[in-house]
Amino acid sequence: AGVSACLITKTDTNPFFVKMKEGAEAKAKELGVTLKSYAGKIDGDSESQVAAIETCIADGAKGILITASDTKGIVPAVKEARDAGLLVIALDTPLDPIDAADATFATDNLLAGKLIGQWAAATLGDKAKDAKVAFLDLTPAQPSVDVMRDQGFMMGFGIDPKDPTKIGDETDPRIVGHDITNGNEEGGRTAMENLLQKNPNINVVHTINEPAAAGAYEALKSVGKEKGVLIVSVDGGCPGVKNVQEGVIGATSQQYPLMMAALGIEAIKKFADTGEKPKPTEGKNFFDTGVSLVTDKPAKGVPSISVADGLKKCWG
Amino acid sequence: MSEPKAATKPHLEYENVLSGSSKQVAQFDSDKKTPVQKFQYFLHSSPAAVPLIVLILSLAVFASILGSKFFSPFALTLILQQVAITGVIGAAQTLVILTAGIDLSVGAIMVLSSVVMGQVAVHYGVPAPLAVLCGFVVGAVCGFINGFLIARVKLPPFIVTLGMWQIVLATNFLYSANETIRSQDLGDSAALLQIFGQSVKLGGAVFTYGVIALAVLVAVLWYVLNNTAWGRHLYAVGDDPDAAELSGVNVKRMLISVYTLAGLICALGGWVMIGRIGSVSPTAGQFANIESITAVVIGGMSLFGGRGSILGMLFGALIVGVFQLGLRMAGTDPQWTYMLIGVLIIAAVAIDQWIRKVAG
Amino acid sequence: MSEPKAATKPHLEYENVLSGSSKQVAQFDSDKKTPVQKFQYFLHSSPAAVPLIVLILSLAVFASILGSKFFSPFALTLILQQVAITGVIGAAQTLVILTAGIDLSVGAIMVLSSVVMGQVAVHYGVPAPLAVLCGFVVGAVCGFINGFLIARVKLPPFIVTLGMWQIVLATNFLYSANETIRSQDLGDSAALLQIFGQSVKLGGAVFTYGVIALAVLVAVLWYVLNNTAWGRHLYAVGDDPDAAELSGVNVKRMLISVYTLAGLICALGGWVMIGRIGSVSPTAGQFANIESITAVVIGGMSLFGGRGSILGMLFGALIVGVFQLGLRMAGTDPQWTYMLIGVLIIAAVAIDQWIRKVAG
């Protein structure tokens, strides 16, 4: 039989993972690899991922690509797979510890957060000193992407994040508050409304992803504030980039799930053929698939790409 | 034919004395009612009164803590906007729970309907009114399947709607390919879908069409439940389906119509949701089940059917909305809010139980 | 004292003929039973038979499609490992559902217990056995609160456990600060917590201690339900609580003990879960509610209480496990799997209903 591989994503409902799956499928077809995809039911559903890893072992797969829901919790299952001779590559989200996987192809979420933070600070200029910032986070459970983007934004913006592994321990007066969105439009809108009620002078909004940003925009629009507020986000999905184009979102950090998946499949194929494992990016402990700030209003000192470029690379 | 016989026979001679028997019935209303007892009786006889009082109290508490920032026309109408979807879905849930059922598939039906509306309008280029109609048809069909399985195949509602939940949600993801339709794309080709997001402003107060839709829906259902035969039959079915059947209610047809109507209302909820979030998202509405059941329960409705008022559900939804906004404005951590709502659910039902027990 | 009177009085002279009355009872077992009817009667009288047959059939189908990759000792015992947590929590749910209740808080209690075990062992440096004990105490306390509110305050189980679910989950997040305790950290200081992850290998078959724990738990509960007074009382309470109370069962104490025991079993589930996933994660187990209810329902237990066997629950859990692994191995999209499980839930109950209806 030929080489077979597994792709395990956090969910199969988020377009990010859907695109990741498409990228992997396309590459697998090209290389003649049999690919089977698995997913958790919701973000944070680690047991389904454990079950998926076991299935892959039983199924005789050569390698596993995984975006872990629980970066610490998945480690023992990953170890089992590696002990069984499978190549395990973490996609998008590094495991904790990062060397629990054979390799990590990921976005640097902290960097993604930093980029939008820097861009927001630079765009506001002097006004950044007394900006009013709202944070629209993911879920009450504070998963690691959530924490890294949120805290990265603070670092980039010039807010002291205190404990960078924890949301909510900051004391900077510019923070109006944190609310959760479940990463969707409805949550984004409600959270924005709530925080606006707390302080109507919010002028910067950090959103965990673009659907939440779209919801926040609706809330701002309903009170006629959509013009004066900077919304920044992370993801780089096509609807999100289009929203940047139309000024809904100021800037977004684009990540490249298709690339992660395609690289992952290539690595597994190579491992199956030659036994060689992929190497991390120079100077980092993972293979950085890159993140670029997408905006048509570039700010000085913050590297960015244009919306046109962003649209070419967008996913979903 | 024999003549009617004389009423008295040797065997029953002892019954002759009955003509002189007292007409008094063995019912002794206790005269010395304390004000507390009177109050309890009032609460008992008007099922929506308890949640209304709790609502007013919680408004008062948050208003006194947070001041005018909270107790402003704008903030108060904001709460209405935030509970509009829960309220609409709660109305569907109310009908089902009045029949002693439960519908776990409301959220899934809502999302699938909204996705169908969006996809049909944007991707197939069908005129918006027709697209909305398609959404309603999908909602009604899902509801009808629920009703059919419950009424005809006689399966427990919990299980049917548990299964349908998974089936409808999976269908939704498969059909939509997890793709969000952006607000702008909708605005171009099918602005009608977003109509519930528009609003009427009265001073600081902002009433979205979604809020108005909720108010109209609740008013219509209130009228239907209280002033039409269908409404009386609904209560009878929830109270005791066997008795209802034997005394002339077509229980199966009632159940099917209730679940179908619930599906239709869920489709309306989907439409309202498009208005609220602007876009069409297949991942929205994941908590509509729990939120609608919570609203119904806090609104004092019995999960055993046949008792409760749809106004109670509305108040229940508003109580949750007040708590969520109030706690958030007070700067409470979201996790504490969750916990408090858990406590609120239990407390609301405990109070209700206490009233029932004491007022009898 | 008066003498006992003669049995006959003028008023009842017509009853004198009774001495000659036939002793035959009006029960007419139909003699001409078809094999189908006999089979139905067998299915009806052994509640776990239907799920067992479905289990065997689904094993056979997947084995024929997927061949030895699926039908190997390794893959089959893998299914056991994958359903171990659902099975343990399903056992808790079984007890509760036998009393005509439902426990929506099982998953939350399981997670909180596991988090407490981990935190106490790793962060407070308490010896592992004591930490495990703490976890069990937490589980039992949560269960006790459920039981107390249901039995003493007489609140509906659905609502109590809905509230507790949110409360316990929020407590869990607040207490754990959303922090996962890594497998390595556990291994260093409290390997006992991971004991259920260890395994016995027999040829290709791998039995983790978690699977063995599930088997022992089900066997013990089966014995308790069928051969002890407590078990009989449990069925009586679920069947008709008023009748049970009047005929000498302390219903309140039974309910409290059932929910407390369910809490304890959830804590065991939390321990098994630590073994399975290696680490202690506060976000784990979010679907334990639905999965345990699904297992119970597919296992042929009545949500109205008093009927069903714990073995049915085990088979129900295994059916879901077989489908999940089989469909995954066949490369089916996960959404199709969810949809199929939705269909399975409804179909399982429909078959059960059909058997009941025809076999009477």
Added chain:
Amino acid sequence: MAQEPILTARGLIKRYGRVTALDKADFDLYPGEILAVIGDNGAGKSSLIKAISGAVTPDEGEIKLEGQTIHFRSPIDARKAGIETVYQNLALSPALSISDNMFLGRELRKPGIMGSLFRSLDKAAMDKFSRDKLSELGLMTIQNINQAVETLSGGQRQGVAVARAAAFGSKVVILDEPTAALGVKESRRVLELIQDVRSRGMPIVLISHNMPHVFEVADRIHIHRLGKRLCVINPKDYTMSDAVAFMTGAKEPPVEAIAA
């Protein structure tokens, strides 16, 4: 009997799983008569009248109302055909009011557009009708027609159920053990009510275990045994002892009674 029976059943069979509740049962009711149905517990009396009133569908057999073969698929069909039944378990909705219960399934609507378009109930008219009917039947102890049925005593509930049947039955009224749980006074009231209804020319089927009551009011007695009609006797020709003996199988019934 010179007249044609108003309601007949032939060869009714009804099985509940392994129990055969009706085993080729026959039944005849003549116009204007009170027909009592007696039999041991579990003889199939309730099953018989449930089959006749549409509450269960017999597996086999034929039912005729005024010579027309009928197939009731629900109690509503039977009601529409003029057969009103008071079931053994009463069949009132506890949480609804007396008036709601009286009119359940045949509510009156307001005249004009409120009724036709908005389908609004004419509560005033229904309340008035209910109050009149209850007073007519001497149930004046009920103070409030909008009282929930669950707040009534057993006797009062029975009264409401009988009043409903009497008020709406146009062809046949069936009563299944209407006095089983009632006190002496309440039972008497119900018996009077039955005679009242009969005096208006309506035939009545009365199921009862109370022999004195049966022999007091019945014109004919249908004796049910082991799922079928054993015989029909005239209470003037036989004693209670005879009836009990036939019913319990202590004595064989006479041939002419079986033929009846």
Added chain:
Amino acid sequence: MAQEPILTARGLIKRYGRVTALDKADFDLYPGEILAVIGDNGAGKSSLIKAISGAVTPDEGEIKLEGQTIHFRSPIDARKAGIETVYQNLALSPALSISDNMFLGRELRKPGIMGSLFRSLDKAAMDKFSRDKLSELGLMTIQNINQAVETLSGGQRQGVAVARAAAFGSKVVILDEPTAALGVKESRRVLELIQDVRSRGMPIVLISHNMPHVFEVADRIHIHRLGKRLCVINPKDYTMSDAVAFMTGAKEPPVEAIAA
């Protein structure tokens, strides 16, 4: 009455919300007698015996068993004290077997370690005992002691309930309308059973609406009216007409009966 009453109650009050079911009710039961309790529907008879048997806790009042004040908090307490009750709604668990029902709450355990440590039930012993008891009471028509109660006819169920009370009652047996839904034959069987139990020296409280039955078996008749004991009469001194007249308020009871 020369003897001391075995069971007395004084001034019992029980309110259900706005309804006062017991309004300072008194009660006396003497050793070895059959005491009938009669009264209109809703008079409070069931409430009275529920208070005595621990099924409800009275709001006020005192209950004494053999001169000792008792406070039952549940039917279990009353059973432990030797009071067995057959409730109006029977109180059998439908899905459990006859034998399970007989022993519910007082199961026998196996001897030895299986019983003491593993708490295993001695099913064989319980089945045997149940079978013996049922045969003793002439209920041989039940074929299988492990049959679920829900498969029994109403009369058979009543028989099981009465058999249970008779088998385990050591001081008092209370029966609330045990023949209400029963046929002639089945009622007779229950009455025989009652006399059987009394002949073993056990006092019995019988609630019934059936005057002939009451006058046939009762030694004394407690007449309950409007939530309280109106009077107690001896069936040999009064006619049924008198009893019904007192019970329904048609006639004032004599002073000496009230004092009783």
